[in-house]
Amino acid sequence: MLRDGPVWALGTMSGTSLDGVDAALVETDGVTITRFGPSGYRPYSAAERATIRAALGCWPGAAAVGPAARVVEAAHVELMARFAGRAALAGFHGQTLAHDPAGGRTHQAGDGGRIAAALGLPVVWDFRSADMRFGGQGAPLAPFFHFACARWIGAERPLAFLNLGGVGNLTWLDPGAAAAEAPGACLAFDTGPANAPINDILAERLGFALDAGGAIAADGRADRAVVERMLAQGYFLKMPPKSLDRDAFAFLKAAVAGMHVADAVATLTACAAAAVARGAEHFPAPAERVLVTGGGRHNRVMMAMLAESLDCPVLPVEAVGLDGDMLEAQAFAYLAVRVARGLPTSCPGTTGVGAAVGGGEISRPGAAALPARGGEG
Numbered sequence: 001m002l003r004d005g006p007v008w009a010l011g012t013m014s015g016t017s018l019d020g021v022d023a024a025l026v027e028t029d030g031v032t033i034t035r036f037g038p039s040g041y042r043p044y045s046a047a048e049r050a051t052i053r054a055a056l057g058c059w060p061g062a063a064a065v066g067p068a069a070r071v072v073e074a075a076h077v078e079l080m081a082r083f084a085g086r087a088a089l090a091g092f093h094g095q096t097l098a099h100d101p102a103g104g105r106t107h108q109a110g111d112g113g114r115i116a117a118a119l120g121l122p123v124v125w126d127f128r129s130a131d132m133r134f135g136g137q138g139a140p141l142a143p144f145f146h147f148a149c150a151r152w153i154g155a156e157r158p159l160a161f162l163n164l165g166g167v168g169n170l171t172w173l174d175p176g177a178a179a180a181e182a183p184g185a186c187l188a189f190d191t192g193p194a195n196a197p198i199n200d201i202l203a204e205r206l207g208f209a210l211d212a213g214g215a216i217a218a219d220g221r222a223d224r225a226v227v228e229r230m231l232a233q234g235y236f237l238k239m240p241p242k243s244l245d246r247d248a249f250a251f252l253k254a255a256v257a258g259m260h261v262a263d264a265v266a267t268l269t270a271c272a273a274a275a276v277a278r279g280a281e282h283f284p285a286p287a288e289r290v291l292v293t294g295g296g297r298h299n300r301v302m303m304a305m306l307a308e309s310l311d312c313p314v315l316p317v318e319a320v321g322l323d324g325d326m327l328e329a330q331a332f333a334y335l336a337v338r339v340a341r342g343l344p345t346s347c348p349g350t351t352g353v354g355a356a357v358g359g360g361e362i363s364r365p366g367a368a369a370l371p372a373r374g375g376e377g
Contacts, residue, residue, distance in 0.1 A: 002088055002340050006034040010087035010121075011333025012076055014095045016166025016246040017195045017295055018052055019209060020044045021072075022329035023079045025086060030337040031179075033152045037086065039326040042079040044071070049209075052109075055097050057247060059107050068097065069109040076110065077118045089122040089362075090115070091336030093328075099245040101137040116363040124336035126361045131346045136353030139243035143171040143188040143350040144338070145331035147180035153320045160280070160287040161317070162306075163328065164296020166196035166246050168276055171350075172283045181347040181356040187284060188350040189240030192230070192275025193249045194296055198268045200253065205261050211269070214301035220266030226255045230271050231278060240282050241352040272296065273305035280310055289313045293324040335360070 006029045013022045021044075025037030044052065048071045055068035072095045080090060092115050094108030112125025128138035146161040155175045163169050168191035177185030195210065202208040202216070211217055230249060235242070252271060256264035280287070289312050296302050297316040307314045317324040335345050344356035 002337070005029055007088040007337060008037060008086050009333040009337050010080060010083050010090040011329045011331060011336060012080060012091065013093055013328040013332060014072060014076070015294075015328065016096055017199055017210070018044060018049050018166070019295065021075050021079050022326055023083060024323075024326040024329040024333060025083055026330045026333040028148070028334050028337050030334070030341045030343050031148070033148050033334070036323070036330065038083065039323065039329065040079055040082055041325070042075055044075065048075065052095060055109065057098050059098055059105070065097065065109060068095065069111065072110040073114050076115060080115070080119055084119045084121050087121060089124060089336055089340060090119065091127075091332035092123050092125040093127060093332050094125060096246065099139065099243065101132070101139070101243050104132050106132060106138045112361065113363040116365050120365045122362060122364045124339045124360045124362050127332070127335060127339070127345065127359050130359030131351050131353050131357050134353045134355065134357050136346055136351035136357065137241055137243040138351060140169040140171070140188050140190065140350065141335065141345060142328060142331040143173065143186045144180040144345060145334045146171040147173050147175065147186060148334060149322060149327075150175040153322070157288040158283075158285050160283065160290045162276060162290050162292045164194045164272065164292060164294040164299075164302065165328070166194060166199070167244050168192055168194035168272060168296070170276065170279050172287060174285075181344045184284065184349070186347070186349045187240060187282065189242045189279065189282070190244040191279035192235065192244065192272065193252060193268070194272045194294070196246050197249065197252050197271075198265055201256065201261070201264055201268065210295065211265055211299060214269065214299035216262050217266045217269040217299070217301040220260065220262030220264070222266040222270035223256070223259065223263065224270070226252070226267050227270050227274050229255065231274060236275075236278050240279075241348075241350060243351070266301070269299065269302050270305060273302055273309055276306060277309035287312050289315060291315055291317045291320060291322070293317045293322070293327040297324050
């Protein structure tokens with residue numbers, strides 16, 4: 001059991017861009033953020049990235065899953081061990097290999113019980129399954145943390161957080177609402193492809209992990225016909241909440257296959273920005289500003305395209321004192337405390353789940369995983 005009041009929690013994230021593992025400490029009672037603590041990053045090697053990439057799209061039991069899970073677990077333990085001594089518990093998201101919201105399935109590689117045993121620390125994991133059991137999309141899960149961040153920065157009017165990872169996702173929120181799970185407080189959804197198709201093309205053609213700063217996109221010319229073809233996909237006709245698998249827009253790879261690499265990257269960058277702009281049309285009320293987190297905020301071309309297409313300021317989250325490299329890891333530290341205290345981690349406005357739900361399993365060193373307290377709220 002956690003002691004009452006704020007505790008230090010360690011959160012981790014290994015995103016769909018496959019760059020590496022983030023870890024961060026947050027002091028919280030599961031509602032209010034008290035302090036942000038130290039953070040760290042452990043990149044995947046090219047070989048590790050290839051092992052994980054080979055398992056993308058795979059479900060439990062596939063041959064490629066075991067090796068990928070061992071890479072994910074070892075990398076997490078190596079990084080988390082630096083911070084575990086300060087934490088009362090940890091949140092381990094794992095590595096998403098497949099996500100099928102229509103089929104009610106999701107698969108994150110990595111076993112929280114192994115992490116708990118290696119660190120000697122309680123670990124909260126499998127955050128998404130409970131939400132999906134109650135009819136939710138299982139994603140995105142950061143919105144309740146975004147709500148707490150909006151309170152932490154003193155926001156008073158509706159605003160949005162935009163995460164540009166492998167997939168893009170938006171959280172619109174009203175910081176004046178009574179709680180994140182209150183009706184009308186949050187609306188969240190995946191916007192469409194973001195960095196994943198860019199990274200995949202660059203890895204295949206040039207052996208690069210990403211388009212650093214948007215330098216390659218800046219030398220290219222976007223093909224608007226490809227952008228419009230993407231926007232014509234059925235996903236953009238769906239009302240949020242809604243979520244995507246990393247490779248849901250796999251046709252984009254073929255669409256840019258014949259282009260010079262700079263034009264291909266410029267086109268995929270324009271696709272990411274256009275998907276966000278289309279998503280913003282769903283906001284219940286205008287956002288005062290859009291705060292951008294994730295690797296995409298370092299892409300100057302993508303940020304310029306967003307600023308041109310959205311009707312409000314578009315700023316990196318550092319502009320309000322947050323850490324855009326660590327926001328998702330911090331989110332799972334915050335969510336771990338909520339799970340341990342029986343508080344909801346998703347609601348109808350964030351994942352489409354039938355009612356507010358608290359998900360996750362808790363593994364303690366030397367003990368079996370325990371279902372989270374709370375269930376359906």
